[in-house]
Amino acid sequence: MIRIELDEAALGATRLATSPLRDAFCALHLQLPQRNPSWPYQEWVGHAREVWREDDRLRPLWDLLAEGRYEVSDFLMPRPVGTVDVYEELDLLRATDPDVVREQAAVCYPGMAEEPFLRPYLTDPQAACAALADAYAAWWEEAIAPYWPVMRRLVEDEVLVRARTFATEGVDALFGGLESRGRWERPVLELTKYIDAEYAAGERRLVLVPLVFAEGCRLYSIDDPEVLTVSFQARGAGVLRERPAGPAGGGDRLGLLLGRGRAAVLRELDGPLTTHGLADRLGLAPSTVSEHLSLLADADVVTRHRVGRSVYYQLTDTGRSLLALLAGEGVLTAAV
Structure with missing residues (x-):
């Protein structure tokens, strides 16, 4: 269990940020042979595993993620700066201080200094990080880039909605619905992990990063002396999913009442979404x-509110009741 104590100053410094590189890293974990990904990711995983097996450009990643090597250092993922450009993050990776790389590699892989996979990070960290960045770029281009336009919209929407929640309803609302593996009891945020650690208020500022591939692994980054980074699952990962057949014939009472397209829109509103976000998820024209x-x-049946230039839609109580009564979906008491 990870316990992070947050006083008022620490809460005021909490930020949300996007990080495509962290999504790429979690995606790597999700497709590893020992993983059994859930339904929304299965179609993507089939292609990703072919890329992982066959693309020799990924060798630096193969070496670091070989079986049993799961304690990876933060130099694999630079501090999130809120960019949506993975190549900007890869430039930061290439520019990592060589002394930091040596120090973190020695800590994360104790007693393994002579292992061939680790030696480059100790003897020539700059070249090793450049090779690692190139491997990440190859993985991104083959396995992530085709999905990134949709993924980008999801994580940007998540940041906007969470930031609005933080600003209008406070930290309790932000943390309360943030993470299924976490629990917020003021002033402590608890994260379920296989290690135990505690951090006192004021030690570091907290950065929260929404990820589409967070099922791959929840990232908890601690090596940075100034920033504690915690990832969480962005809503809408179903954009990667295989679509099952909808209810057939007269079994779809909601579709018969509203029409199939309108019923699909209603079913998809599991959280605040924009018109374009819904269009991406449903494969329909935004118009x-x-x-x-x-x-x-x-x-x-739905309500709308504006955040900046975007308009977000979500279910009203009437909409949730309609789904519960006609579609048999347990959303009658779902949180708004």
């Missing part, structure tokens, strides 16, 4: 989704 949302809003 079509916008028309459905307008009618659903007129019927008080």
Whole structure:
């Protein structure tokens, strides 16, 4: 169990940030042979495992993620700076201080200094980090890049919604719905992990990073002396999923009442989403989704609110009741 104590100063310094490189790292873990990914990721994993097996450019990653080598240093993932450009993060990786690389490699892989996979990080850290960044770039291009436009929208939406929650409802609302493996009891944020550690208020500022591939692993980064980084699952990972057949014939009462397209929009609103976010998830034109949302809003089935330039939609109590009664979905008491 990880316990992070947050006083008022620490809470005020808490930030949310995007990090495509962290998503790429978690995606690596998700497709490893010993993993059994859940349904939303299975279609993606089939392709990703082919890339992992066959692309020799990934060798530096193969070496670091070989069986039993799961204690990886933060130099694999630089401090999140809120960018949506993975190549900006890879430039930061290439520029990592060589002394930091040597120090962290020795700590994370004790007694392994003579192992061939580790020696480059100790003898020529700059070249080793450059090779690692190149391997990451190859993995990104083959396994992640085709999905990134949709993933980017999901994580950016998550940051906007969470930031709005933090600003309007306070930290209790932010942490309360943040992470299924975490628990917030003021002033302590607890994270379920296989190691035990405690951090007192004021030691470091907290950065929260939403990830689409967080099922691969929840990242908890501690090597940075100024920042404690914690990842969490962004909503909408279903964009990567195989789509099962919907209810057939007269079994889809919601579809018969509203029409299949409008019913699909209603079912997909498990959290605040934009028109484009819904369109990505459903494979529909944004104009079509916008028309459905307008009618659903007129019927008080969904509500809308603006955050910056984006408009977010979510279910009203009427919408949740409709799903519960006609679609048999247990969302009647779901949190808004």
